[in-house]
Amino acid sequence: MKASYWLWVALLLSWLSVPTACPAAPEGPTVYVTFWFDTEDFILPQADDAAKRLAEMFTARNVQATFKIVGEKARVLEERGRDDVILALARNDIAYHSTWHSVHPTPSEYCRDLGWHEGVSEFTRREGVGLDTLRRVFGVNASCYGQPGGSWTPQSYGALRAFGIPLYLDETSHVNVKNRPFWYCGTLNILRLGDCVLRTGWADEEVKETCDKFDRVHTSLIGEGGGIVSIYYHPCEFVHEQFWDGVNFAHGANPPRSQWKLPPLKSPEEQEQAFRAFEAFLDHIVRHPNVRLVTAREIPSLYPDRVYSHPFTAKDVRAIADAFQKQISYVEMPTKIVSAGEGLLALSQFVAGVDGRSKPQEVAVEFAYGPASRPQRFTAEGSFSWEAIRQAAKELVEVTQSAKQLPSLAWVAGEPVRLEDFAITLASIVVSEKYTGEVSLQHGELDAAKYVADDSPGLWGWVVFPDGFNAPAMMELAKLQAWTIKPAKLR
Numbered sequence: 278m279k280a281s282y283w284l285w286v287a288l289l290l291s292w293l294s295v296p297t298a299c300p301a302a303p304e305g306p307t308v309y310v311t312f313w314f315d316t317e318d319f320i321l322p323q324a325d326d327a328a329k330r331l332a333e334m335f336t337a338r339n340v341q342a343t344f345k346i347v348g349e350k351a352r353v354l355e356e357r358g359r360d361d362v363i364l365a366l367a368r369n370d371i372a373y374h375s376t377w378h379s380v381h382p383t384p385s386e387y388c389r390d391l392g393w394h395e396g397v398s399e400f401t402r403r404e405g406v407g408l409d410t411l412r413r414v415f416g417v418n419a420s421c422y423g424q425p426g427g428s429w430t431p432q433s434y435g436a437l438r439a440f441g442i443p444l445y446l447d448e449t450s451h452v453n454v455k456n457r458p459f460w461y462c463g464t465l466n467i468l469r470l471g472d473c474v475l476r477t478g479w480a481d482e483e484v485k486e487t488c489d490k491f492d493r494v495h496t497s498l499i500g501e502g503g504g505i506v507s508i509y510y511h512p513c514e515f516v517h518e519q520f521w522d523g524v525n526f527a528h529g530a531n532p533p534r535s536q537w538k539l540p541p542l543k544s545p546e547e548q549e550q551a552f553r554a555f556e557a558f559l560d561h562i563v564r565h566p567n568v569r570l571v572t573a574r575e576i577p578s579l580y581p582d583r584v585y586s587h588p589f590t591a592k593d594v595r596a597i598a599d600a601f602q603k604q605i606s607y608v609e610m611p612t613k614i615v616s617a618g619e620g621l622l623a624l625s626q627f628v629a630g631v632d633g634r635s636k637p638q639e640v641a642v643e644f645a646y647g648p649a650s651r652p653q654r655f656t657a658e659g660s661f662s663w664e665a666i667r668q669a670a671k672e673l674v675e676v677t678q679s680a681k682q683l684p685s686l687a688w689v690a691g692e693p694v695r696l697e698d699f700a701i702t703l704a705s706i707v708v709s710e711k712y713t714g715e716v717s718l719q720h721g722e723l724d725a726a727k728y729v730a731d732d733s734p735g736l737w738g739w740v741v742f743p744d745g746f747n748a749p750a751m752m753e754l755a756k757l758q759a760w761t762i763k764p765a766k767l768r
């Protein structure tokens with residue numbers, strides 16, 4: 278069934294009434310709060326009404342939440358003729374939560390044994406279907422993506438940029454930079470916020486405790502100069518006793534649609550209590566001074582990245598070189614934060630541009646993913662001529678610009694050199710300012726890789742995964758993308 282004419286008129290009117298501009302920064306530090314709902318249960322019809330009721334709670338207060346919607350959920354809303362639910366959701370922010378969520382194979386399952394490029398293309402193929410449904414039903418692109426359950430993959434990031442989705446919003450421990458927002462693969466991430474993630478249970482005492490906790494977090498974030506709080510729920514959990522996917526798809530189970538079971542419901546009194554508890558929590562936050570609710574669509578403008586809009590000066594390049602000598606990781610400078618990969622590209626551009634005694638005044642870099650694979654072979658040691666290093670730096674910049682991705686190796690005088698070794702060698706050249714003679718290769722490690730979790734059973738604890746699921750090669754791939762990691766700074 279197609280969305281009816283009046284639905285489109287109503288959607289158009291709702292977009293006109295929705296605030297889309299970035300919120301003006303108020304005076305002094307602000308605590309931004311983002312409410313998001315993983316809107317995923319396409320089996321239980323009562324979950325549709327729960328989503329509508331929550332969406333209307335925000336509209337009634339003239340604020341918005343972000344609804345991360347599963348493609349199949351958008352499709353069944355249309356099939357069930359729930360234009361009222363679609364419209365209520367459209368008055369909030371529309372975001373994306375995969376095509377099928379828990380139907381196997383989930384993203385981590387199908388990306389587990391794929392390399393970077395194959396994984397990006399498989400994620401694009403499978404998850405592009407639900408995204409197209411979402412765009413058709415709601416008439417907008419998704420403002421953010423977050424994985425189903427714990428089904429995170431590094432390859433999803435390669436697809437998100439092509440999907441035009443600038444934000445990854447979820448809560449998981451696969452990548453974490455000090456429990457605050459960060460950049461990974463050129464995408465802004467709110468993925469692990471530690472104390473700044475809040476949820477309340479349904480009992481009145483729990484609401485009171487969580488409101489008190491919010492006040493404490495608010496005070497500490499004001500002390501940091503402002504920050505963001507992430508609050509998430511699922512519409513279905515307001516009405517069910519057990520999650521729809523735990524009932525049907527746990528431990529790798531994958532029954533056909535004809536055998537899907539409805540999850541058990543809460544009693545009407547329990548449902549009312551759940552909505553009332555949430556409403557009290559919402560009101561506590563909405564009425565709090567120095568708080569601003571923001572949607573996923575507004576968040577990227579709060580975290581500008583000045584690396585691509587402002588070139589690096591020779592002084593900046595020297596600061597990167599100094600920092601790399603201590604560790605190969607992101608570098609915090611007064612006006613911008615530079616990832617290890619951006620730092621390597623800035624050093625390479627700079628060294629490539631040295632001509633006799635003249636050095637570049639400034640260099641610009643473009644975004645690039647981390648390498649697609651780790652070299653399996655022996656790599657070079659010893660020393661090379663300055664000219665061979667300069668040529669290799671020039672080649673590294675050219676290869677990266679054409680592939681939009683760092684290569685796995687640098688080639689110096691025909692010999693393969695580990696990227697980490699090349700990075701620290703360039704740093705030592707820039708620090709010593711010796712652009713002549715022989716250069717000894719230095720040995721380095723990518724320190725930023727520590728922000729990406731090691732593969733472990735705890736990482737894959739989601740009930741939907743087959744028992745014993747792990748993904749060691751995929752997490753190795755994720756660590757290669759640590760070249761792109763850096764904290765995101767609130768404007």
Ligand SMILES: [Zn+2]
Nearest residue numbers: 315317425426
């Ligand atoms: Zn979910």
